[in-house]
Amino acid sequence: MTYEGWIAACDAEDIDEEDVIRFDYEDRTFAIYRSDKSEYYATDGYCTHEKFHLSDGLVMGKHIECPKHNGRFDYTTGEAKRAPVCNALQTYPVKNEAGQIWIKIS
Amino acid sequence: MKDNGMVIIGAGETGARAAAGLREQGWTGAITLIGEESHAPYERPPLSKQVLQEAGEPSPAYIVTAEKLKEQRIDFIHGSKAASIDRNNHIVAIGDGRQFRYERLLLATGARPRMLQLPDSGSGASQASNIRYLRSYADALALRSRLQPGQRVAIIGGGFIGLEVAASARYQGCAVTVIEAGPRILMRGVPESIGRVVEARHRGEGVSFKLNAGIQAIESAESESIITFTDGEALAFDVILAGIGAVPDTVLASGCGLTIENGIAVDERLCTSDPDIFAAGDCCSFPHPLYGGMRIRLEAWRNAQEQGTHAAGSMLGSTEAYSAVPWFWSDQYDLTLQVTGLPHTARTTVHRSLGATGDLYFHLADGYRLAAASAIGRNGIAKDIRLAEMLIASQAALDPVQLAAPDIKLRSLLTINA
């Protein structure tokens, strides 16, 4: 389902608190996060170091740690926080409407 | 003589991170990074993986480029081997006679492959020339050119590097035999159950194993080498790679009288027996506070990074102890394996199924305290290994029944115990 550039990605309850899931859309892959305060965020799905899915990594506070070499990003801003990653992650607007998570990827 | 400030010997993972760490932690004076290799600091883990597999012209995966080092005002002296240290005058001399005066010195000299010793090493030189080792980018390029389809490749040693090369060689269509002296592969550092999964996968990919193998002799003719085993068998190969471990490079340190104990001995700040000289990474042994101060030496990428950064702090006067939980990973085919903590210090093991993602093993020191955890499967194992690492650091008392139950979230054990 899409609506003015917003795509219905998942249910709010599909993601545990302080966790992340993978969301594939057309030929792209994204990571959608739920913070420990139940705020939702979205970024590109692959790490900027090598092509590994960040959704396999651990969410700690506002950070996602890459499963492969423990590089770290702030998923709320996309900022690279720990080596070996040095390039920021692309982030995307997210909204939660009545338990439906939408992301705007265009 | 000009003052070279903070001098680092060895421009590998540790040396590169230490140089960056000094700047990040506010040092504005001179930094001199001396490296024997001609390249800017590069990552070693891809040498047994991507570099041997990827098509096209390979290039090193740089940790930091020469331009970036320049930008950060780090004097990078490459292609130069440090030859001696004069501790009284605080001077490092390199091969061509140049001298560098240090305020503080970091030894980040890493490790070198252990050389194969054969019972009848009579014809020494000719034998050795046909046995390859893998540590540097140059080694990887030379090996890569030999991994052609159909080539018969012997891997001596069923450890991580050997097995990663075995997977890469299969990927290139070579006929691969892993030769291991022990009764199973990965004897060091992982539980037998993980070793079995790895071995089964290699066999499934067509790798042959010769376990409990004693090598009697290796004879090399122009086109092939014959390995004769103590059980009488003889096998012919086109390529022989020995991956039988690494030895810490302590040449400089012992030359200037620093204490050596399975590597350059440092204290919990990573300071050697000389208060102005530090050592970090694969070359050093250090007491680990989470394991009762036990002296250990690691050969692991994240440890090299973290100790490099930590040593930078200590060189600038920090008194903080290094206490990061050890962590290691290996990739073979699409299997990934991660280990955190020190499995050999554990007495019992508890298994937790991660379903399609893989299997996780908790290694308990005394029935309830976590000493290590290891997992094998897909990349998703990383989440639970990371949580296990935090449980090890917390030194909390844990219930083995809860650890084994897949429906009990590890994160919940962490918060209860925090």
Ligand SMILES: Cc1cc2nc3c(=O)[nH]c(=O)nc-3n(C[C@H](O)[C@H](O)[C@H](O)COP(=O)(O)OP(=O)(O)OC[C@H]3O[C@@H](n4cnc5c(N)ncnc54)[C@H](O)[C@@H]3O)c2cc1C
């Ligand atoms: C093929 C391979 C695969 C690996 N894969 C993994 C993996 O998957 N996971 C993992 O956790 N770890 C892995 N490792 C281990 C990891 O790469 C090492 O732990 C790490 O490189 C150690 O960094 P270091 O800087 O301490 O030592 P090194 O990387 O060995 O660097 C030391 C540097 O110092 C230089 N040097 C030595 N003496 C002198 C001197 N006198 N003067 C000037 N320079 C000198 C050396 O030439 C070298 O460049 C792998 C290692 C190898 C070789």
Ligand code: FES
């Ligand atoms: S792939 Fe993410 S840190 Fe390397």
